[in-house]
Amino acid sequence: MANSLRIAVDAMGGDLGPRTTVSALLDFLNSHRQVHALVFGDQTQVGEQLSLSPYKDPTLLSRIEVRHSDSHVIDSDKPSAVIRHKRDSSMGLALQALAAGEAQAFISAGNTGAIMALGLYFVKALPGISRPAICTTVPTISGRSYVLDLGANPVCSAAQLYEFALLGALTASELESIESPSVRLLNVGEESNKGRDDIQQAAALLEADTEINYCGYIEGNGIFQGGTDVIVCDGFAGNVALKTSEGLATMVGARFREAVGRGWLARLALLLLRGPLLKLKVQLDPALYNGAYFLGLNGVVVKSHGSATQTAFVRALEVATAAAEHNLPDVLSPILKHKLNQPG
Template sequence: MNNNPVIALDAMGGDVGPAIVIAGAELARERYPALRFRIFGQKPRIEAELKTAPRIAAEAEIVDVDGVVAGTDKPSAAIRRAKSTSMGLAIEAVKSGAAQAAVSAGNTGALMAMAKLALRTMEGIERPALVALMPTLRSDSVVLDLGANTECDAENLVQFAVMGAAFARTVLALERPKVALLNIGEEDMKGTEELKDAAALLRAAGADLPMEFSGFVEGNGIGQGLLDVIVTDGFSGNIALKTAEGTAKLVTGLLGNAYRSSWLTKIGYLLSRSALRALRDHLDPNNHNGAVFLGLNGVVVKSHGSATVKGFANAIGVAHDLVTQDIQAKIRADLANFSAHRPAMVVAAK
């Protein structure tokens, strides 16, 4: 464990750049006084923002770099100039050991490509997965993959389940998280062969894994909060995430329109204002900000590009938790445990 982590920040990523990044780091430092930062980006802009960030200004290390990865850049183009950009050098700091995690609000595809090339996948992991928290009726659930891999075989899905459970144990402090595979039905006979094979492997491993495998879950079950980890391929996962975000905006928008429709509904709003604020906060993506590329030899956290100061601070908080609780060691131990108790069965040929 590392209780005094150094976090590498891509100051130029996101819709606003240094203003949100520095203010978010200042807020995160208030929450986690032991945090230290290496900040990569255009030095004059960073120094201007540090004037209003006294907690980190005195000891944050600034690495001056002009190159910026734009939101429109293709990953292949971004990789070619990685070492001349704030994003690429933040990831390189993790690789070299100068930082224990990197946080960026920049181009997701470029960040994923750079991180995978620089850090490589962990032994026993074929593909990294993008994981994040989603709000539910009860608390938060872990969902992966959210877009890194559009097609996955049974082995990928099993590895995602192992990593997702380790993430839930770290971030949600769950001893044995409930894990399910996203499917078109809960019955065993439904779904693709890849899903059926992954379910068979996870069921056979049973109590030997630090998780409770619950079988399949349909899309309408994600928000119920009965499960802690939902596993799927990146194609379906990204659609589920964007649909949930859109639905949250729809609900809050419809409520706003309804409460503005007459003087009676405006009175109703005043009476229920505290409950509506609680609903808005629960659905606010800034309160769940910080997606992680699991399965790499290092921690890389992706913030929403439009994150607020609070949202970016929450992304840094995710990085802090994963480093101080050593998510890498948990994943390695869980993979070794699964391999040791792997059922003697052959995955069906596709």
């Protein structure tokens, strides 16, 4: 599908830094021969991980260019401080490379607020977009759905929710080849008079736009039901929904292990169920849903979970690459310019 493309990697983000990000990058490049990487971070730490490469492919290391940075963003850094003092951190330099066209995608497992701030600073927003939204896909009974915003904007206006709906619909249409993606607003009821004023106003904006396939409200229990391509909410609700789901899965897993115990009958039963359970794991493993887009930036910016495993970081690299192969921002830009009536 794609010719050679280059991805800018902030190697220092995430709980284990280069030990996860660089190892995952090697795995990824080994199976994606058309991709090159610009790796930003502490050159000693990055170099150590590169020297541990298990791959014999001689082209692999030649497809990686390491660029040293003296500083990196940490989780407790405030976005405003990062903009003042850490523009040349590994994250900042990687975003500068993206903005300059040296790379077609950016990835980091680091501080979300800092990615947003530096992204807006260097990469800028797409035409007409007031604030980017974090967007990921979630598994449903019948497939997967795009959900945004997941935490970048705890409070949103109706106009912003409308922008998110537009960004989500255009992205699902481009990346999943869905002709007219169905869009719903997350609310506390399905009747039109339910919920907050901002959501009711966003619904009116979406109903008025005949190019968006707006299908009404969806409640929390509908998120995983399938049948909706794009689910739109403010960042507070989105973050609560996704994190609560993670927590529930963890709790049920813990209670399941406790209930099943370690007796031989239980072990035998689990052995018999090994195939189906593995299949289920492959379908629902959070690692497979790692990699969230910052939709609305004028470049492919992808965030990995900070505690992502190597496998999960590989998945986020795939997400970034797919969006870059589709030239997502270039596809979105003229449509947004037209629809949101931006000059220029």
